[in-house]
Amino acid sequence: MGSKGDAIVSELRAWGLTVPGAHSKAPWPEHDDLAVKDKTFAYLPAKGREFSLSCKLPYTGYEALQLPFAEPTGYGLGKSGWVSFNPGEGQIPDIEQLKAWVEESYRAQAPRKLVKELDARN
Structure with missing residues (x-):
């Protein structure tokens, strides 16, 4: 993967680690995922791998699936x-779009108490 993909994954992972919990x-050598209470909310590639992202998107999933690379x-x-x-x-979509998908996935996977904590920050 090029340095652009690595840089984006690195920024996305760093941001993802700031959400509560x-x-x-x-779990696999080619992954460095984000989880909350041991429930994965973003599957991310390890450094040096092709850019990819998998998220749970209960609200925007249908729309996201219209993209040619989804x-x-x-x-x-x-x-x-x-x-x-x-x-x-x-x-690769811009970082704000990627963060929105990761946050939606986090909200779908995290305990309600932690989601409330995240809401209190905004």
Whole structure:
């Protein structure tokens, strides 16, 4: 992956780790995911891998799936509202859009108490 993808994933991961209760979770060598209470809310690639992102999008999933580089997440997760994004280097959405997807996924996976904590920050 080019440095642009690495830089975006790095910024997205750093931001994702600031939401209440978030922590890194790396169940596979090619992943460095974001989780809350051990429930993954963003599947992210490890450094040096192709850019990709998978999030649970209960509200904007249908809209997100209209993008040419989006598809329902494999392993049956797509049925639960998970969407995977695999854009080429020049197609990576801007960081604000990526953060919006990750935050929506966090809100879908996190305990209500932590979501309230996040809301109190805004």
